[in-house]
Amino acid sequence: MNKEKITMATVVGIVCILLVSVMFAQFRTVEETDIEGIEVAREEELRTMIASWKAKYEETSQKVQETNKKINEYQEKAESVEETANLLNEELAQTNMLVGKTDVTGEGIIVHLSDNENKQIEEKDLLYLINELRLAGAEAISINDKRIVNMTEIVSVNETILINTERVTAPYTVKAIGNQKYLSSALSLKNSGYIDIYTSLGKTISMSVEKNIKILAYNSGNNLMKFKYVKEAK
Amino acid sequence: MILIAIIIGCIIGAIIGINIPTIPYTYSGYLAIAIVAALDSVFGGITSTLKKNFDMKIFISGFFVNAILAMALTYLGEKLNVDIYLAAVIVFVGRMFNNLGTIRRYYVEKITTRKIIAKAEATIKEANEENK
Structure with a gap:
């Protein structure tokens, strides 16, 4: 019990x-x-709401990601376009400088050639001088502000000199941009140099070295720079 | 002795209940229905004690099985989207009221009988004194 x-x-x-x-x-x-808040909407409803909100959130975040990707792609494309544009611009500038379409400045030398009582400067003298300057590495040359480009001719017609089909008269000022040392030493070699040879022939030539020479662009009225017959070979 | 056991059990249970972590709200519905079922069993037990046909095995099995069954039915109702727990609450609370009514009637009858007996005894005593 x-x-x-x-x-x-x-x-x-x-x-x-x-x-x-x-x-x-x-x-x-x-x-x-907090029952008041929860009891208004039943638990199941809340669950479905949460699920739907989650789905919406995921959808939206996916969209955001896609949009970001697209933005990135566009940005990359824009950057590459800009890069190519920059490259092209650079190339264009260089080509323009090469063919003489722009004014250029730089260190170099200036050669003065003038007629005297005995001897006159001939077009051959100028041609030879330009050849010498090019050999010494001149990057831009002008005679009396006539730019020497790849199509430039220097000819003598009836005792007057034509450069770029325009008349040029003495005294001649030849400007060349390039390495000062190379240019000046190439011209002033003892005995075999251009200046020595021509002064010994009795012609008046002087040379000066300058820090800042400005050479104007090719601006002849004639269309030397346009090709009629030449086409790019493929 | 049983009364002492009940009191001690209630105190220990209160201490444990205050100290254990709270149940998530999702499961509190199941717990509520289990509590209702257990309370129903308790009142049923009290009633059967008063009726002198209390069986420990029936009480214990009813206590646990009713609670578990009520929880299972609630879960099923949630899955079926039918509020079965409402039916369980109605049944359990109805039975609780029945049992409470039985208990109340028992005590009321007991008190009335006691009074009648006391009255009868008093009249018998008076009669006896008069006879003397």
Whole structure:
């Protein structure tokens, strides 16, 4: 009888512990949860809402990523276009300088040739001088501000000199841009140099070295720079 | 002795319940229905004790199986999108009221009988004194 009572008491006690502890836990849960906000919308609805919002978020973020990718692509393209444009511009500038379409400045030498009582300057003298200057590495040459380009001719017609089909008269000022040392030493070699040879022939030639020479662009009215017959070979 | 066990159990249970971490709100519905089922079992037990046909095995099995079944039915209802827990609440609360009514009637009858007996005893005593 007593034993039975003890077991019953323990069992009832355990049951009480279980029930009351669970009840208190539930009380606390209910107290701590913001039921008003949640109870308005049922849990299932909330879940579906969360799912739909998540899906929307993912969709939007995917779109953002795609758009960013496109933006990047466009930017890259724009950059490459800019790069090519820059390259082309650079090339164009260099080509223009090469063919003499732009005014250029730089260090170099100026050679003055003038007629005297005995000897006149001939077109051959100028041709030879230009050849010498080119050999010495002149990058731009002009005679009396007539730019010497690859199509330039220097001819003598009826005792007058034509450069770029325009008349040029003495005194002649030949400007050359290039390495000063090379240019000046090439012309002033003892005995075999241009200046020595021609002064010994009795012609008046002087040379000066300048830090800053300006050579004008090719600006002849004649269209020397246009090709009628030449085409690019493929 | 059983009363002491109940009181001690309630105190320990309260301490445990206050100290364990809170249950997520998602599961608190199941817990609530389990509590209702357990309370129903408790009241059923009290009623059967008063009726003198209390069986420990039936009480314990009812206590746990009812709670678990109520939880399972709630889960099923959630899956079926039918609020089965409402049915469980109605059944359990209805039975709780039945049991409470039985308990109330038992005590009311007990008190009335006691009064009647006391009255009867008093009249018997008076009669006896008069006879003397």
